Every structure is written in structure tokens, then in C-alpha cells.
Amino acid sequence: MSATKDIRLMKGNEAFAEGIIRAGCDGYFGYPITPQSEVLEYLSIQKTKERTGMVVLQAESEIASIHMVYGGAGCGKRVVTSSSSPGISLMQEGFSYLAGAELPCLLMNVVRGGPGLGTIQPSQSDYFQAVKGGGHGDYKMIVLAPASVQEMYDFTKLGFDLAFKYRTQVMILSDGAIGQMMEKVELDEQIPRLTDEEIIKKYPWVTTGKTSDRERNYITSLDLNPARHEILNRKFQAKFKKIEQNEVRFERIDCDDAEYLFVAYGSSARVCEKAVQLGRAKGIKIGLLRLITLFPFPYDEVARLAKQVEGILTIEMSAGQMIEDVRLGVNGAVQVEHFGRLGGIMPAPEEVLNVMEEKFIKTKVYA
Template identity: 85%
Template structure:
């Protein structure tokens, strides 16, 4: 029989990492993602799979513990929310420089600064464009349901080790806090030390007489060598852009107008698509699942079909820049966002699309939903 449970997004990803053979979690509590650490702490992971769960003294300590675990070839992770992820940026850049695989979870809250604890999507630039220093990218997965929070635990680890890259699950307070049905898979056993030695020859598993020492460092003061390191990193990012794009098309086949939205905004837009279709408007939704690599080619294709694109984000306009780059002026692209922890309503975003593309400007302006 299928194992189906009603879970919060934060609980689902915690259960997901246990079942995906995670070796270690290092984190520090912060709303709205504290349930991850809470769930893992209560899950008796040491006995269940041997997974270590540790509350570190800070976010900075957490990310460097992840660095250490990853260097040893272990499946390790941390999670936090926006202000905590900002603290981790130095460590993330160092992991980019050393090509260490790991899973990072950001359950985004409103910012800047301490901001609010309500859902937001204002960390898109930080996640997708590289929040730390240097020319690097992470694979960024944007779950839009509790099931995807669960699924992206395993997918995230698999991609991280496939490409030796940091994978960030960019969620938000709404997906983290809400409960939906989740279908769980069988538990995958953790790799044994011998399996890690065999699978990951780069890992610092202890020198043996038959090979050189493995040194994991991002420091090379010779700029010629450093340029080669950078070129190789860029080759990897290009390969990922070509092979790992994921997206969902909702009612796009005959669409004349298109919503572009990810995460919880995509759920709001999905309802708006239904409301629009009921009114006879041919509207669809393109939901990027990977934010890097971004579904630029798919959007460029859709730009030949639709009359306009409406990006909806809980930010002042971040993802919309990538939409505009993808369509390169082929169709008008508008942005609409709510800020500081406010979630737009389905009729509100439909109204915005109608105002921007369908109804003449002279008619009544839309009213933002109040809370």
C-alpha cells in the first residue's frame, strides 16, 4: 500500500532527506523553517538510518559543517530562511569554488533585513545570480507543492552529486507551512564509507598508497590556473543549462496570454488560469521548476505564440528580468508583485493580466487585495 501522509512542506522535505540517504543535517532554527530541524530532531535518525542531525551554534557554523561533510563525500545539507541564508553566503561561495555538492534549503521570508516571517520570493537574485562572491551558479529548484518539497530532497542530492554543485531548494513560508498530501517512497540506504571511496574519488576519505592526496581548496594564487578553474566551472554551468531545465506547462497549448510564476505564486496563478478560462480568456501558465537553469528556450518558443506575458512574483521584479532576457523583446512582458510577506490573490493577478493586455487602459484600474 502507498504511504500517503498529510504533512507540512517543512516536514515533507525533512522526511525526504532521511529517505534520500542523507548523512548529515546541520542547521540553526529560524521561522518559517524551524520545523525542518524540529522534525529531524524528533525522527530518531541516528537509529533509523545513522544520519547525524546537529543544531549548530549559528548559520555560519552550519554552512561550514556542511562544507566539511561534503568534502568527505557525504550527503549533507542545511536549511534556513532569508536572513540566515545571507549569513551563509561566504561558505556557499567557498563550496562553489571547491565544487562541493550539498543541499541547501531557503524557506524565504519577507526582507530586507529581518523583515517579516511571512512568505516572500525576494531572494531570487541571491539564489539564482550568486549571493556570494565570484562567478558561480547553483542549481535552484522551486517547489510549488508539499509533494515537491519532498521530491526535491532526493532530486536535489542526486543533481548535487551528478554535477558536483550546490543545489538550493528555493521555497517560501507558504509552501513550508501549509499541509498537503504527500506520497512517500522507500528509504534509500546511506552510502557506506567504501561506496563513497569508490563513487567519489575526489573526496577526502583518507590517502591510500595508490593515489595522490586529495586537496580541497578554492585558493590558487596563480591567475593562469585560476582562469582555467573558472573556465571549467563555466563549462559545467553551460552543460547544466543545456541538460537540466525543468518546467511545467499549464494550459499553454492554445494560450494567447501567459502567466510566468514559480513556487506559491505559481499556485495562485494556476487558480487565476482557471478563473480566466471560465471568463473565456485563453490564458496559460509556464511554471519554471528550475530557476537556474532557467527555461529560457521554452519561453522564447512561447513568445512566438502569445500576445503578452505576465510575471507574478512576491518580489519587486526579479525573475521577470530572466523572462525578458529569454523573450528578448518579442512580446511585452509585465511584472506584478506583492511585497514584504503579502501573497497576491488569484482574482487580483487575473485582473492585472486583463488590465495590462486585454482591457483598454481607460477602464477601471485594479485594486490590490487587502488583508
């Protein structure tokens, strides 16, 4: 039979769930929370145990979920959890331990508005929490920002690959809009799960039972010897540096001749993409730098564009978090302004274009 493309109409959360199954996931541990409950629901109805042998378990809390992920990751398994903002706050303890023990895993935050219980509507106000740490200690995790349902799917395999390449956590920082919206998704072939033998061969550090041919393995984030612990932390930092050098991802939309620039990610980037079209129809040369990795952040690309454009407007569904990194990249070269909607409101393309014009174009004094 000739291979036909497997294209489906799916919710973002469902695409993520189908993505992890097809990427060879061994275990998913999660707890329901709006707006990402479809992940656990989808996995439950898929009978993953029969499909691929993948374990799906509803835990008693997000705290338990992330520590179940820790246990599985310590055995070299491809493990996943997902949640939304309040649940992700609960998981911060586990993230810190995973970082300290250098365990690979895939996480997803379908961000909703905060602080506190906030709202179930989409938001991007967990940027700092995701890219600046969140839990205690000096650590980072790779943060991928999908802007479509297709990317919710695609980033699962990419996430696993990066997680195991660097022995690190990878977080997909989505939002309530991307998680809930339906779009077409092109699916790949099933990647087989690794056998225990393959895992042991590939990852000699895993705890799978001490055999006579090796020393015991242990997974820990503890080292009470200050000198050793400093060396360990420097090793972590070197790893994050390497990630910054190798893994920056972004998309330039109409940037080549841009005089004004949006910087955005996720849902906001979709809004900006339309605003770019509207602006260009009016004769304003606007471009969009869409961030795909939030850590590592594309500081260099931002710096390059800062020399080219006359103004940068960051669009976020937050009070202004990513703008701090944009300003670090710009380093004073050009004016950077922020516009964001809060409370779970998505800005409209006309709205952000209007802000761009108000802040940079209408105030421009022509010689």
C-alpha cells in the same frame, strides 16, 4: 505483505526533512529560524541516528552550519542545511567556498520577506540571491522551486542526484507558504546511506584519509596561479553551461492555445494556476509557464511562448526579480509586465487575473 502507498499529511518543512532522510542523507547541520524551524525539529524528533545513522546537529549559527556542510561534503557525504532568508544571507560565504571547491550539497531557503529582518511571512524576494550568485565570485547553483508539499519531498532526492552528478550545490528555493502549509505527500522507500567504501569508490576526490594506493586529496577553492585559476574558472563555467543544456525543468499549464501567459514559480504559480481557470471560465485563453528550475532558467521555452502569446505577466512575491530573466528570454518579442505583492502578502487569483486583464486585454484595440 503487499506494498501499500505511504501517504501522509505533512507540512512542507516536514516533508523536506522526511525527504532528506529517505534520500539517504548522511548529515544535516542547521540553526533555527522562522519559517523553517520545523526542519530541525522534525529531524531531531525522528531519532535519525537510530533510523538510518544520519547525523543531525544544531550549530551555533548559519555560518557554522554551512561550513559543517562543507566539511561533510568534502568527505563525499550527502549533507544538507536549510534556513530562511536572513540565515541564507549569512551562509553566502560558505556557498561561495563550496562553489570554488566544487562540493555537492543540498540547501533549502524557505524565503521570508526582507530586506533585513523583514517579516516571517512568505516572499520570493531572494530570487536574485539564489540564481545570480549571492556570494562572491563567478558561480551558479542549481535552484529548484517547489510549488507543493509533495515537491518539497520529491526535490530532496532530485537535489542530491543533481548535486553529485555535477559536483555542485543545489538549492531548493521554497517560501514561507510552501514550508508551512499542510498537504498530502506520497513517500518513497528508504534509500540506504552509502558506506564509506562505496563513497570512496564512487568519488575518488574525497578526503577520507590518504591511503598508499593514491596521492593525497585536498579540498580547496584557492589557486594563486592566475593561469591555472582562469582554467579552473572556465571549467566551472563549462559545468554551468552543461547544466543549462541538460537540466531545465518547467511545467506548461494550458499553454498550447494560450494567448496570454503567466510566468511564475512556487506559491505564486499556485495562485496563477487558479487564475488561469478563472480566466478560461471567462473565455480568456490564458496559460501558465511554471518554472521548476530557476537556474537553469528556461529561456528557450519563454522565447517560444513569446512568439505565440500577446502578453506575458510575471507574478512574483517580490518587486520584480524573475521578470528580468523572462525579459531576457522574450528578448523584446512581446510585452512583459510584472505584478507582485510585497511584505509577505500572497496575491489572490482574482487579483492577478484582474491585472492580466487590465494590462493586456482591456487596453487591446480591436480592428
